[in-house]
Amino acid sequence: MKSNKIVLLVIGVIVALGVSFAVGYFALGQGAKREVSFASSLPTTAPASSPAAATPAQAEASQLAQTTVTAEEMFSEFICPCCGKPIGECTCDMAAERRGFVSGLASAGKNQLEIYLAYADQYGLDTFASEEVKEEVREYKVAHAPAERPQIVLEPQKVDLGNVSTKEGKVETSLTITNVGQKDLVIDSLSTSCGCTTVSVVNDGQEGPVFGTGTPSEGWSTTIQPGDTAELRIYYDPTFHQDARGPMMREIYVSSNDPVDPVVKAAIELDQVD
Template identity: 65%
Template sequence: METGMNTQDTGAKATAAIGRTALLASIVALLVLGGGFGVWHLASTQSTNTEAPAVYNPSSATSTAKATAYQEMTTPQPPQSDAAVPATLLAQPASAEEMFSEFVCPCCGDLIGDCTCGMAAERRGFVTELVAAERNRLDIYLAYADAYGLDAYASEDIKGEIREYRLAEAPDERAQIALEPQQVNLGDVSVSNGIAETSIAIRNAGQRALLVHGLSTSCGCTTASVING
């Protein structure tokens, strides 16, 4: 009996040992299988992230600031100029009628939109062509200054800002007109007294050649010419 019990106990112990061994083997197998699955899942996730990186979608953003930042990041920015645009001269479209109130007629001092003389009509045509060509307000200001000079502006503030804008963008080496004297007052000129004449010396005070393409006067009854020498 004792031997049988020992045999049974030994068998029970052996069975228990075998059972524990099988259980441990199963656990190890599960761990290996689970570890392998975990490694495969991680590799699969990394591979997926590598092949298909996340793309930011502004429509799904919960923050307006993020969407704005993304738009600014992806929108091409215009090139920056060294010459700052005058603060009051917004580069926006303008109608011809609006621009007619920005310039004065040289013969009478009225706005070119109000004056009925031929010189005002010419200037209205000049502005109308620029508007038809879809030139913005700043372009019209600059083109008008090139054609008729800075004294054609109705606003002294605009005149000063255009002057500063031109000086800021002008190269260091450029032609510069110097007049001696700067102005001449002919007083009241009567037609019965004949033609009144005067002369002004024009000198190039700049570092490049001065090219004169044309002359214009502030009154239709006045003519001007350049005499070389």
């Protein structure tokens, strides 16, 4: 009898242990299921970042692209190199030619940004009246230019010739053209703001044709490889204005295949004396 009680006691203990184990296992399984269920509700990848906010220049360019203007409204945006006045106020041939260019763009339905860009390509950013607009257009052009491009640098951008005597005749000076870009720089046009000033390029020791106001450059070009330099040689003839006296300033324009600065300018200053 006593042995039977012992057997029953052992069986009871075994059953109790089995039930406890089963309950614990079930609870553990439910916890694991809850963890898996919660984990499956989380995103498997980070949410895509929102687009970067437009820069002020990009926002301004977008606004300009939606703005329609008349030619007359744009005349005040550009400076005539002959007299330093807006092209709408100057009566010289250079201003008239520029007004015609702007009028043609406006008549074709070009928006304000398109007119700015076309004018910059034709006459250079340095002819803009507003420095703020000039920088906005430059930023736009840089953002849309190839990563590898020719890039022109003209140094110095201004030379003071001091006193220039009409008796002593023609004087000359020179600037340095450097291609700081990664592609060949092709210079294909030179011009000046007045017939008293002419200009040429000396490349690889050879001086090219001499150009001035109204001198056609068609068919001529010279190439400066990346990292190389050339000389921009400038001539001023005081006898062109035989009776002129006092301070003068003349501009020189260099056109190239630089997509950001296709036209750059330099200037000479002088005081014409007897």
